[in-house]
Amino acid sequence: MIRFGLIAVLLLATACGTSGPQAGGGEGAGGGTLHVWVLEDKLNATQQKAADEFNKTSPVKVVIDKFNPDSYPDKLRVSIGSPNAPDVFFNWGSGSISPYVKAGELADLTPAFDADPAFKSAFLPAVLDVGKIDNKYYGVPLRGMQPVILFYNKQVFGDAQPPKTWTELLSLVDRFKAQGVTPFALGGATAWTELMWVEYLVDRFGGPDVFKRIYNGEPGAWRDPAVLKAAQAIRDLVDRGAFGTNYASVDYNSHAAETLFAKGRAAMHLMGSWEFTNHTELQPDFAKNGLGFAPFPAVDGGTGDPANVVGNPTNFFSVTAKSKHQDTAIKFLKTMMSDSYVQGLLDAGDVPVLGSVEPKLASTPNPDFARFQLDLVRKAPAFTLSWDQSLSSAGAQTMLTTIQDLFNRKITPEQFVANVENVK
Amino acid sequence: MTTVLDRAGPAAAVTPPGRRPVAMLSRPGAGWIVPGLVLFGLFGIAPMVLVAYLSFTQWNLLGSPQFAGLANWQRFFTDPAILDSLWLSAVLTVLCWGFQTPVSLLLGVWAAGKQRSRAVLSAIFFLPLLLSSTAIAILWHALLDPNWGLPSYLGGDGNFIGTPQGAMISVAFVASWQFIPFHTLIYQAGTRQIPEVLYQAAVMDGASRFQQFVHITLPQLRHTIVTSSVLMIVGALTYFETVLVLTAGGPGTSTYILPFRMYATGFRSYDMGYASAIAFALVVIATAISIILVRISGFAKMRSTREGL
Numbered sequence: 147m148i149r150f151g152l153i154a155v156l157l158l159a160t161a162c163g164t165s166g167p168q169a170g171g172g173e174g175a176g177g178g179t180l181h182v183w184v185l186e187d188k189l190n191a192t193q194q195k196a197a198d199e200f201n202k203t204s205p206v207k208v209v210i211d212k213f214n215p216d217s218y219p220d221k222l223r224v225s226i227g228s229p230n231a232p233d234v235f236f237n238w239g240s241g242s243i244s245p246y247v248k249a250g251e252l253a254d255l256t257p258a259f260d261a262d263p264a265f266k267s268a269f270l271p272a273v274l275d276v277g278k279i280d281n282k283y284y285g286v287p288l289r290g291m292q293p294v295i296l297f298y299n300k301q302v303f304g305d306a307q308p309p310k311t312w313t314e315l316l317s318l319v320d321r322f323k324a325q326g327v328t329p330f331a332l333g334g335a336t337a338w339t340e341l342m343w344v345e346y347l348v349d350r351f352g353g354p355d356v357f358k359r360i361y362n363g364e365p366g367a368w369r370d371p372a373v374l375k376a377a378q379a380i381r382d383l384v385d386r387g388a389f390g391t392n393y394a395s396v397d398y399n400s401h402a403a404e405t406l407f408a409k410g411r412a413a414m415h416l417m418g419s420w421e422f423t424n425h426t427e428l429q430p431d432f433a434k435n436g437l438g439f440a441p442f443p444a445v446d447g448g449t450g451d452p453a454n455v456v457g458n459p460t461n462f463f464s465v466t467a468k469s470k471h472q473d474t475a476i477k478f479l480k481t482m483m484s485d486s487y488v489q490g491l492l493d494a495g496d497v498p499v500l501g502s503v504e505p506k507l508a509s510t511p512n513p514d515f516a517r518f519q520l521d522l523v524r525k526a527p528a529f530t531l532s533w534d535q536s537l538s539s540a541g542a543q544t545m546l547t548t549i550q551d552l553f554n555r556k557i558t559p560e561q562f563v564a565n566v567e568n569v570k
Numbered sequence: 571m572t573t574v575l576d577r578a579g580p581a582a583a584v585t586p587p588g589r590r591p592v593a594m595l596s597r598p599g600a601g602w603i604v605p606g607l608v609l610f611g612l613f614g615i616a617p618m619v620l621v622a623y624l625s626f627t628q629w630n631l632l633g634s635p636q637f638a639g640l641a642n643w644q645r646f647f648t649d650p651a652i653l654d655s656l657w658l659s660a661v662l663t664v665l666c667w668g669f670q671t672p673v674s675l676l677l678g679v680w681a682a683g684k685q686r687s688r689a690v691l692s693a694i695f696f697l698p699l700l701l702s703s704t705a706i707a708i709l710w711h712a713l714l715d716p717n718w719g720l721p722s723y724l725g726g727d728g729n730f731i732g733t734p735q736g737a738m739i740s741v742a743f744v745a746s747w748q749f750i751p752f753h754t755l756i757y758q759a760g761t762r763q764i765p766e767v768l769y770q771a772a773v774m775d776g777a778s779r780f781q782q783f784v785h786i787t788l789p790q791l792r793h794t795i796v797t798s799s800v801l802m803i804v805g806a807l808t809y810f811e812t813v814l815v816l817t818a819g820g821p822g823t824s825t826y827i828l829p830f831r832m833y834a835t836g837f838r839s840y841d842m843g844y845a846s847a848i849a850f851a852l853v854v855i856a857t858a859i860s861i862i863l864v865r866i867s868g869f870a871k872m873r874s875t876r877e878g879l
Contacts (some may be wrong), residue, residue, distance in 0.1 A: 218839045222778070223631045223632070223837075223840055224631060226632065227632055227633065245630060245632060245840075248630065249632040249633055251632065334732060334821075335731070335732060335817075335818075335820060335821070336818075337820065391727045391729055392716035392717070392727040392728050392729035392732065393728050393729075394729060394732025394733065395714070395715070395716040395721070395728060395730060395731045395732030395733075395734070395736075396715070396716060396717065397711070397715065400711070400712065400715070402715055402717065402718070405717075405718070406717055440571050524645070538839075539838060539839050539840050540838075540839035540840070540841060543834060543838050543839050547819070547820070547822050547823045548822070548849070550820055550821050550822045551821075551822040551823075552819050554732070554733075554822060556734075556821075556822055
C-alpha cells in the first residue's frame with residue numbers, strides 16, 4: 147500500500163513538473179504573475195522591496211524566485227523554452243545568454259530603450275553593451291559593477307606600496323617570500339580564480355582586441371603572442387613561488403583564500419570587487435583597517451592600456467520571448483534605475499552602473515572603495531567580461547581545466563596555447 | 571530456512587507434486603509485482619530508452635533534439651578524453667576495491683564474533699553509511715584544506731588534494747570510508763553463516779587463528795566476496811557526487827572519471843547528445859563487468875560452500 151501511495155505522489159510530482167503553476171498563464175485579462183528569477187545573495191532584500199513597491203500599483207504581480215548560484219545555470223537551461231520558464235531572469239550577459247538569443251527565446255529590448263531615451267542613457271554605455279548581441283539589447287543592468295581588483299593587506303605591506311609595474315610586482319614577490327609570507331593568495335582548486343590572472347595579463351600584453359578575436363572565433367586568435375606571453379608570465383610567477391606551493395588545494399568557495407589573505411599569511415589577492423563585501427561580513431576589523439585595493443599593474447612592453455579592467459561589468463535582467471507579460475516586465479525593469487532601488491544597491495556595497503551615481507557615494511558605508519571602483523570603471527577604455535561568461539559553455543570548460551593545468555605546471559605555456567587553440 | 575519449509579509444508583501435503591494451481595494459492599498474486607514493475611519501468615527502463623535515443627541526437631537543451639546519426643558514437647570511440655576518463659575510472663575502481671575489501675573483510679569477520687564492546691564499536695563503524703554522500707564529501711573537503719585541515723598537521727605544505735595523485739586517492743578514500751560499513755555488514759552476515767563445527771574441528775586439529783581464517787573463513791566467504799566485489803566495482807563506476815564536491819574533476823581533469831565527464835558534458839557544456847552516449851556506454855560497461863565477474867568467479871553455478879558437510 148505504501149508503494150502505491152509513493153507512485154501516486156511521484157506521478158503527481160511529475161505532473162506538476164510539466165504543467166506547474168508558473169509563467170502566469172491565463173489568469174484572466176489584466177491579472178497574473180510575473181516570475182523574476184534571481185540568485186540568492188545580499189541584493190535579495192532590495193529586489194523584494196522593488197517588487198513589493200511595484201505590486202502596489204500593478205495588476206500583474208511580480209514574484210521574486212531565488213536560486214542557489216551553483217545550480218542556477220543548469221536550472222535556467224532546463225526551464226527556458228519550457229512552460230516553467232521565468233518571465234524575467236538574472237544573467238551575466240554576453241555568452242551566458244547568446245544561446246538563448248540564437249534559439250529565439252529572449253525578447254529584444256532595443257525598442258524599449260529607443261522608446262525611452264532616459265531609460266537607456268541612465269546606464270553606462272560600456273556596461274549596457276555587454277548585454278548586446280548582434281546589435282540588439284537583451285539585458286537591463288540590475289546591480290553594481292564587479293571589476294577584478296588587486297587587494298592587498300596593508301598590515302603585511304607596511305611601508306611598501308602596491309605594484310604599479312610588473313617589475314615592482316616581482317620585487318614584492320621576492321620581498322614577501324623572504325618574510326615567509328605567500329605573495330598572492332590563490333584559490334587554485336577553483337579554476338576561475340586563476341582565469342582572472344590570464345584575463346588581465348592578456349589584456350595588458352595585447353589589449354582587449356585579443357580576446358575579442360577569440361570571442362568572435364577567428365582562426366588563430368589564441369595564437370596571438372599576448373596569450374603566450376601571459377602564459378609565460380604566469381609560469382614565471384608560479385616558479386618564483388608567488389602563489390606559495392599549496393594553492394592547488396586551496397578552495398575559493400569555502401573562503402580558504404580570503405582567510406589566508408586576511409590573516410596575513412598572504413600579502414595580496416586578485417579577486418572580484420565582491421571580495422570587499424565578503425571581508426566586511428567575515429573579517430570586519432580587517433576590512434576596516436587592513437584591506438587595501440589597487441588596479442592590476444602594467445606589464446613591460448605590453449600594448450594594452452593599463453587602465454583597462456576585466457571582471458563582470460554588471461549582471462543583467464533579460465525578458466523571455468514567450469512571457470505573456472512583456473510590457474509589465476519592461477515596466478518593472480525600469481524600476482532598476484529608481485532612487486529607492488539604487489539606494490538599496492549602495493547600502494549593500496554595490497556601485498550601480500548609472501551615470502548619476504557619483505553624488506550618492508559619499509553617504510555609503512565605504513565611500514573610498516565605492517569611489518575607487520567607479521573611477522576604475524569610468525576611466526577604463528575597455529571592460530572585458532570574464533571569459534568564462536563570454537565563451538560557449540563547452541569552450542569555457544576546456545579553457546578552465548587547461549588554465550588549471552598551466553598553474554599546476556602540468557603543461558608548459560606553449561602547450562597551454564596549443565591546448566586552448568580550438569576553444570571558442 | 572524454517573519459514574520456507576513451514577510455508578511449503580502444508581501445500582505439499584495437500585496436493586500431489588506437480589499440481590501447480592493449489593500450490594499457487596499460497597504465493598502472492600501477480601498483481602503485487604505491478605508497483606515494482608511500474609517503478610522500475612518509469613525510473614529504470616524509460617530513462618534508459620530515452621538516453622539511448624538522445625545519444626543519436628544533438629541537443630543543447632534548447633528547442634528539440636536534432637537527429638545526428640552516429641556522430642556522438644563516432645566521437646565517443648575516437649575521443650582521447652574518453653580513454654583518459656576510462657583509465658581514471660579504472661584506477662579509482664581498483665583503488666576503492668583494494669582498500670575496501672581487506673578492511674571490510676577484517677572488520678566484518680571481527681564484528682561477527684562475540685567480543686566485549688563489539689556492538690558499541692560496530693555501531694560507531696556503521697555511522698558513515700547513515701550520512702549522505704554529499705554531506706560526507708563536504709565534510710572531507712573541509713578536512714582536506716591544506717592550511718587549516720588535516721594535511722597542515724601532517725608536515726609539508728599540505729598540498730594533497732591539489733595534486734593529481736592526491737586528488738584521486740582522496741576520492742577513493744572518502745568513497746571507501748563511506749561504503750566500508752556497508753560491506754562490513756555483508757561480511758559480518760556471511761561470517762555468521764559459517765557452521766561452528768568447522769572451527770571446532772579445526773581447533774581439534776590444532777589450527778591457529780590465522781590458519782582458521784585462511785582455510786575456513788576465507789573459502790566459506792567465497793560467494794560473499796564476489797557479491798561485495800560486484801557491488802564495489804559497479805558502485806565505483808558510478809561515483810559522482812564525491813568527485814563533484816571534493817575535487818570538481820580537478821586539478822585540471824585529473825579526476826574526470828566517466829560519470830563526472832558525463833555530467834560535465836551534459837550540464838556544464840550542455841551537450842546532451844554526447845553526454846547520453848557516455849551515459850549509455852557507462853550502463854553497458856557496468857553491466858558487462860558484473861556479468862563477467864559473476865561468470866569467471868563461478869558465482870552463477872551457485873556451488874554450495876557447504877559441500878561435504
